[in-house]
Amino acid sequence: MPAINRLRADAFANQKGRCYYCGSPMWLTDPDAFRTRFGCTRGQLPALQATAEHLVAVCDGGKTTAANIVAAHQLCNRRRHLAKVPLAPDRYRARVTRLVARGKWFDKTLHAVARQARHIPG
Ligand SMILES: [Zn+2]
Structure with missing residues (x-):
């Protein structure tokens, strides 16, 4: 396995499958299981x-x-x-967290997925 793939898998496990920036669940190897669990569409999977x-x-x-x-x-x-000068990781994370809390980070359907996920342990 290339080093980057192993590091991604390790980080995914350490973060319990939650995004470093927004705290919502991600999928790594099993998009269908993710879709079933969180009720998102195929079209939402890449994001x-x-x-x-x-x-x-x-x-x-x-x-x-x-x-x-x-x-x-x-x-x-x-x-x-996308920003010309990307924010430092901690500042970006704070910004994303703020926008998620206001429902302004994800579009409506992705927000529903993220919100539902907060009520599912692990
Ligand atoms: Zn995220």
């Missing part, structure tokens, strides 16, 4: 897939090491890097 996120980006000298890799939704990962 909710776990990705390996470099806290310090590779272009800024970030390394592919356990200390620099977290697991984050494809959606949350991508949005961080």
Whole structure:
């Protein structure tokens, strides 16, 4: 397994399958089980897939090491890097958390998935 895949799987396990930024569940290897469990659509699956996120980006000298890799939704990962100057990870996480709480991070159907997931242990 390439190092990045192993680091992503380790981060996913350490974070109990929750996104580093928004705290909602992600899927890593079994999209169908995720869909059944959380009632999302096939179309929503790519956004909710776990990705390996470099806290310090590779272009800024970030390394592919356990200390620099977290697991984050494809959606949350991508949005961080859409900014010309991405926020530092802790500031971005605070921003995402605020927007999730206000129902302004996910679209309506994804928000329903995330909200439902808070009531499901583990
Ligand atoms: Zn997320």
